[in-house]
Amino acid sequence: MIANRGEIALRINRAAQELGVRTVAVFSQADRESLHVRQADEAFCVGPGPVPRSYLNIPNIISTALITGCDAIHPGYGFLSENARFAEICADHGLTFIGPTPAVIAAMGDKATAKRVMHEAGVATTPGTGILADAAEAREAAARVGYPVLIKATAGGGGKGMRAVESASEIERAFASATAEAEASFKDGRVYMEKLIAAPRHIEVQVLADGFGTVLHLGERDCSMQKPSHQKLIEEAPAPNLSPRARDALHAMAVRACKHVGYTNAGTLEFLVSGDDVYFMEMNTRIQVEHPVTELVYGIDLVKEQIRIAAGEPLGYAQADLVARGHAIECRVNAEDPANGFAPQAGTLSTVVFPGGPGVRVDTHIFSGASVPPYYDSMLAKIVAHGDTRDTAIARMERALRETVIEGVNTTIDACLRLLGTEAFRTGVYDIGFIPSMMHDLRDGAMVASQSER
Amino acid sequence: MPDQEIGPGTRVRRLAEFLTHSDAVRVRIVRPASDVEVARAVRAAPSSPNPTGEAAAADAEPARVETIVADLVGVFRLGRPTPAEGAVLAGDRELGYVEALGIRNPVRSRGAGRIVAIAAADGAPVEFGQPLFLLDRG
Numbered sequence: 001m002i003a004n005r006g007e008i009a010l011r012i013n014r015a016a017q018e019l020g021v022r023t024v025a026v027f028s029q030a031d032r033e034s035l036h037v038r039q040a041d042e043a044f045c046v047g048p049g050p051v052p053r054s055y056l057n058i059p060n061i062i063s064t065a066l067i068t069g070c071d072a073i074h075p076g077y078g079f080l081s082e083n084a085r086f087a088e089i090c091a092d093h094g095l096t097f098i099g100p101t102p103a104v105i106a107a108m109g110d111k112a113t114a115k116r117v118m119h120e121a122g123v124a125t126t127p128g129t130g131i132l133a134d135a136a137e138a139r140e141a142a143a144r145v146g147y148p149v150l151i152k153a154t155a156g157g158g159g160k161g162m163r164a165v166e167s168a169s170e171i172e173r174a175f176a177s178a179t180a181e182a183e184a185s186f187k188d189g190r191v192y193m194e195k196l197i198a199a200p201r202h203i204e205v206q207v208l209a210d211g212f213g214t215v216l217h218l219g220e221r222d223c224s225m226q227k228p229s230h231q232k233l234i235e236e237a238p239a240p241n242l243s244p245r246a247r248d249a250l251h252a253m254a255v256r257a258c259k260h261v262g263y264t265n266a267g268t269l270e271f272l273v274s275g276d277d278v279y280f281m282e283m284n285t286r287i288q289v290e291h292p293v294t295e296l297v298y299g300i301d302l303v304k305e306q307i308r309i310a311a312g313e314p315l316g317y318a319q320a321d322l323v324a325r326g327h328a329i330e331c332r333v334n335a336e337d338p339a340n341g342f343a344p345q346a347g348t349l350s351t352v353v354f355p356g357g358p359g360v361r362v363d364t365h366i367f368s369g370a371s372v373p374p375y376y377d378s379m380l381a382k383i384v385a386h387g388d389t390r391d392t393a394i395a396r397m398e399r400a401l402r403e404t405v406i407e408g409v410n411t412t413i414d415a416c417l418r419l420l421g422t423e424a425f426r427t428g429v430y431d432i433g434f435i436p437s438m439m440h441d442l443r444d445g446a447m448v449a450s451q452s453e454r
Numbered sequence: 455m456p457d458q459e460i461g462p463g464t465r466v467r468r469l470a471e472f473l474t475h476s477d478a479v480r481v482r483i484v485r486p487a488s489d490v491e492v493a494r495a496v497r498a499a500p501s502s503p504n505p506t507g508e509a510a511a512a513d514a515e516p517a518r519v520e521t522i523v524a525d526l527v528g529v530f531r532l533g534r535p536t537p538a539e540g541a542v543l544a545g546d547r548e549l550g551y552v553e554a555l556g557i558r559n560p561v562r563s564r565g566a567g568r569i570v571a572i573a574a575a576d577g578a579p580v581e582f583g584q585p586l587f588l589l590d591r592g
Contacts, residue, residue: 044527044581045581045582045584046582048582054582060526060527061527063526063527063554067528068579093555
């Protein structure tokens, strides 16, 4: 059973069908005409468009799995993928949840717990605190950690409940607003504090772990090209200009951490990197959007590996067998308006043309005439380019983006092209502050582009 | 897809079939997610000097057919005594149930009417929103 929608539902369907595994898709009433509904062996509507009543509707999803005789559930990313309770419910009904154990999901899902566990495993973490009881404790902690600091929601994600604090005069207000926002967003107002690392890079390590104690890493991805909302826009593997020392440290820490927590299946450890200093940020206990760049560089089908591991098979290869080849870049094509702060767009796609040719992969669920419902994530496609060198991959990516035509909604294609063309991207010297610093240029660029079309 | 595919095309085809075998000329199914309206072409008698037949047909009260749909995913079971197509229900009645996660969720007629069609087979897996019964509310 594929408990997801969009491109990742298709991606899982492809892996399963290539393995000879029959698939059952679930869908909402807004997704009835979607490709994952057509391509799965069976498909069941589990609710109306809004996510809580369909893709998060655990009773209907479990019921579908049971009446269709499914053995396992692949949750994809988002939705139920990091819901420990859902993983438990699957087990209670004799269904294999394709991912780590509920206990590991729960431990890693709570950011403060995850940090403590990683610290125990000898993984470097940002200097910081546990849960802060009140503003007075926050003031005391900030003085100890040293400004600037970051107040973060323990249940957080997507920048919600997060506040950067430059000086002691702002601490009380920041604590109050972060707590209120976390409470409103996650029904959990607990926050903790970290030292704010200036201009860090976001670099993450892909791991695979089987049920027999084998833990392997598949190198790193640089995901520093992030929108102001911290959502990633361009990812690449391997990370450019990373010192061998930092790279080895990242890989070793990721493997050590997974062994320490008894991790199984595919996962990603996210780190902040500043020079040669690396700090663990969080662990994602699922497949990630940007997994294709790793697949192209290592020639491994990560989703197939997830299914094989969940079926109780050993990985069957060793770290030395995993050799990175070339360079891969992914651009996310979202239905968003970069000129308007990347505001999401809904509508009908009148024309859709995707690129092809050597070294180009497109993971998408859209087609000409498809509608983009307002209920879901705005990502329309992932365009991935692979080349022997980083320069080849960049040239391929630019060529592929220029071949792409999507009419009916605004997209991030032009913004990606502009970012690829910057000196910072060309030289591979950029950090997570780069896109936020480019927002004015992206807005102006979009205006110039729309004027020249007329 | 489950046994009973309920794409909009199928729903309209099924309605059209019902229409050709009934006296109604227009049927409207009002549901929160999607309204469906199907009308039957009515030819005026060739001998008639003016098309009163068509006008009269258009004015005729459309049959009020309501679809009772599954509101959760599970296995559909007909109730006992088994409801039959054509049966007239005097009031609210339990027509069957959808069994999900070991719980029987009743399917009720929610009022009087005539069972025009039983749209799902006894024992069939049903999805959210799948038609189970078509009731003519008269």
